[in-house]
Amino acid sequence: MKYYFLFLFFVGLVYSSYGQTDSTATLKEKEIINNPRLGQLDSLGGRKTKENYGNKPDGLKIEDYKIISNNRDTTFLDTTLTLKKEYRYNFLREDDFEFMPFSNIGQPYNALGVNLENKSMYPGIGARARHFGFFDEDDVYYYNVPTPMTELFFKTTLEQGQLLDALLTFNTSRRLNFSIAFKGFRSSGKYRFDQAESGSFRTSFNYRTANNRYWLRGHYASQDIEAEENGGLSNKEDQFESGNEDFIDRSRIDVVYTNATNRVLSKRYFLDHQFNVVRPKKDSLKTRSTLLAIGHQFNYESKFYQFLQSSASSTFGENVLSSPINDKATLKTMFNQVSAKFSNETLGSLSGSINLYNYQYFFNSLLITDEQTIQNKIDGDEIALGADYKNTIGKLFLQGKLRYNLSGDLTGTLFDGFAKYQLNNNNSLTAAIHGSSRAPNFNFLLYQSDYENFNWQNTERFEKQQIQTLTFGFDSKLFGTLEAKYSAIDNYTFFGLDDSITDDDFENDLENAFVRPKQESNTITFLKVKYNKEFKYKKWALNNTLMYQNVGQDNQVLNIPDFVTRNTLYYSDDVFKKAMYIQTGVTFKYFTSYNMDAYHPLLGEFYVQEQEELGAFPMIDFFINAKVRQTRIYLKAEHINTIWSKDYNYYSAPNYPYRDFVIRFGLVWNFFS
Template identity: 55%
Template sequence: MEFKSWNLRTTPFACIPTGYLCHYFLPIFFLFLGPTTFAQEDSIPARQSVDTSLVQKKKRRLDTRDPASKSQPITIKDYKIISYKTDTIYLDTTLTIQKEYKYNYLRRDDFELMPFANVGQPYNKLGVDLRSVQLYPALGAAALNYNYLEVRDIDYYNVATPMTDLFFKTTFEEGQLLDAMLTFNTSQRLNFSLAYKGFRSLGKYLSDQAESGNFRTTTNYVTKNGRYRIRAHIAAQDIETQANGGLTNKEEQFESGDPSFNDRKKIDIRFNDADNKILGKRYYFDHFYKVFKKEKDSSRVERTSLGFGHVFNYETKYYTFGQTQQSDYFGDRLVPAIDDKAQLKAMYNEVDAEFYNETLGRLRGNISVYNYNYFFNSILITEDGSRIPSRLKGEEIAVGANYEKRIRGFALEGEFKYNLSGELGGNLFNASAGYQLNDRHRVSASAHASARMPNFNYLLYQSDYVNYNWSNLGVFEKEQVYGLQFNLDSDIWGDLTVDYTTVDNYSYFGADPENRVAEGVENSIVRPYQEGDVLTHTKVTYKKEFRLGGFALNNTVMYQNVSQANDVLNLPQLVTRNTLYFSSDVFKKAMYLQTGVTFKYFTAYTMDAYNPLLGEFYIQNEEKLGGYPMLDFFINAKIQQTRIYLKAEHFNSGFNQTKEYYSAPNYPYRDFVIRFGLVWNFFS
């Protein structure tokens, strides 16, 4: 196949250079910290979920016009974190086993993920949630997007005094990981926050370096009468990884356990000149005004209100793959040096109206417009004269509604969106009902239905490699997902979740049998496909902790079953994580200590392979991996508002002579390593 490349004039893509942010922002950030106090009075009991002790002995000082507020002491409950869905929680400075599970690069529980050897590299999947969370496609390169903060990942704050959160952890070889956040209120109703998460890690293998920067700043404001509110954020993010293509002689140099290769940099890798990069910039705000509001006579509890709101989101994002020399691993090339670049500019506007009544509940209707421009810098014409366009550009219009109601122990929620015009969107429906049986038991059930196009890189992609060029808009159909979920949360019996999902037109990447290179030469030539038959995915997750004195055994077990005509969704049947640990106050309650061992295991399965050109995983049905235990030993401690973490990761890797632990075919999981760090809260 022969291609001609025509260059087109495109608008340059601009983004805040987060390298400069790291250089200039952090010194200024620490100047803001000012004097700090650490006067938390009581150490934290083992099972206490929220620390309600005094943060400072001085009185609150935000509202000078309210004498009553001055007389009240400040507690941890005065430091509020507000999610994208406006759910509010308090800052939690306790030390729990859940904090241990979230003390990682992503800062969330990675039970269903399998990390690569280095921090910041891709994660393979051990479990999936096939339900759509948005109506429109994303850019792609999904394997590299786990640390990319979306709109729903940004938190807002309301604090009694300036508060700082510092997260630090060592990485592999050269580099560190730091996530620093400062938030402060100028009044009880206006808050600002600044945050930057930056890291660099050289890695144990050659050409395995990774680094990233995530800058975000937020504000939120509510008027004194509560009629108007606004919240906004700006995010600038970049993720850069070297792509070494995995090991080329794994049997002799890795699996054999030959001590000559204990220094992993001696092991042969596929590439030493390839890298990926994701860079994005986003401006977001939403505001709401109540034109009518009625409250109860003797209190300020709202009875009825009517209001109108507006949501705006503009984001530019690009993904690149660069390589100085062509490799047969990806097939023939068009030019000597590879420089692939996919770009997406998207703007979203939504106008909504909300009616609230204490008896009837809260109902919101909306209409939205989504403009997108996904493009490359050339048009490609194949040998047979077919044309691969340079862009997908259009406008989508949708209507939707949300409803929620609390009736004593019942909680009802519903969400609906339907696309009126456009080629990408479809529909989205979510409904849930929950009931609080008593203080110790809660049940809930939910249903989901959605239809939308797969990500943009399935629909259109251009590369300097001949076999990585396709246009599927008009060929691919919308993925249709239907799901049911049941939850039982019990302090006595544990937490049980049953999830059943069916998918029609499931999209995936797989090897291209028609474009293989020379016989005997290993290659990774993949293309997007859609499964013609319906597949079903069943997932059952059970969580339960057993306690005896200071000892505890925390268990999470997940069972999965996929019913499919062809093997297009490969997952382990069983994943388990079990932690045996001990907790106690020590040194006359000056320190709270937790120490234990975590065991994680998943059954062997045909684990997805990784394609560094696309930044995506693709199915392979030839090599089974997994079936090995991973043991971590940890010692964690809490002193006032500081949590200290020390972990020996995968310490059982040296028990066996042979090494057969992988995160993906040709990509080993990490060897035994000791890492440490801390999370520190300052209150000014």
């Protein structure tokens, strides 16, 4: 917790150095015609400096506070209060419709829906269940702001802790921006030995020369995510499902472990710069503008995943190589890309690149057994060619990305294509295609543990996963948003139970000792249809999101619910003589029962199980949200139906219950100076 106060002190010190004479300036709200509130913009009447920004008689606007993604897409700061903001007001800060959270904040999320496309051409370290809330390079943003801007995100957690995400960004001139951000939380949870905490520090900068011939941007990220692992409930039938009043205080319930923790730690250095050999120019006749540029991108990241246990447990196997348990997998990667870019108003933007990727995945020891030798590392180099294209032709927008591997063992190809056609102001069509071939994550290929059962090497046995996906979408203000996705995957790699497991092992809760990496040889097909539509009547609205999924497979290795729904009935209005804008309502979420994946604390992964179907229970939340100037205030009563329901069958994974009724609150606050 000490890092919170150090960071807030730094924010206050820097912020105060810019003066606070205009920090209380009000935001004058505008409304976009035919879309009030949802498309609401804010105008900021703040301090203007002639030296940097010139005289602007109309004052600064919220559109002047620009946010730039890693893909160089630019948006502006959004201080509105909408239902979409309510859905994103959580630990992930994104809509969690397709996720099922565990009882505590910062713990894993089980999957209610899947997207099989590979975002990266290269495999990761693994421990995917412990990476929720982790900031990848695409999650770090760059800024361009006329005056210093601060954003504070705060939300209460579950017992002894808080969640804070703070950002400060400022321009020293029109051409140079800095940002510094820290996301930290701690939550003890309602159950024994369930504490989670993390600290994620990010700082970024971007710079352009006066003639716009050269630009440079980069970021540094240091992240530490740590959690206690209790293994779930050891006697769920008597102590949880029975509704025994002696155990309504969840801290009295027995758990499997009280001596295990795991941790993800990462440090990343990212640099991206470009020199424009030929700059775009326009004369009075508005002739074509052409850009010819060369660029370089560098990314170095060091990450490790560690599982610690003060003494061995038989639930992971009887044979232990050493105790206490200290399993640590490390991955160090270095990425260099050299590119050339050509863009023209008519021909669009085309770039070609050559990429060099160096990786080192390793453990601290070499394991030699009677049957085999488990190597302690996988390392090598990958060389790939790339091409990117983007163009707008009338109402048609096209975007494509291709990567082809020249040498190396990890990857093959990656292709993404996207098209959008704007039928009119209210309707648009989209289509996308994805194809990729790459090795599974490193922890499938090689793993070492002080538990003998969790030592394997599959570098020669596992094939590359191959994924093909087609997506079609229709977005209409009248009919809603519809998306249909069809995927086919070969050599699907997953964690599952070894064939040697017996009924006695299940009765003695020893299934965790038999979890192994597996690969499905048959093709799996997957269909997902997702629909969203909001109905409005005066100040009332009903927002509905429905999702249907179907998996075609010979073996049950990809398990997801057939149907997921979320429905929100809410009321919106100005109150207190329009000094405050409120939204209040009820959200209902439900998914059909299915063989929900189980969680494995040693690996930090979910694995396939066929013994227990879970789900088919409602989750009802009541919320009251308000906006006062540029501050959004949130209050929510979560899982409120547990107050009157006595069906204690709500689980996030086998042996891991979902949270009981709890009231949480917080705010998002923007400062301008």
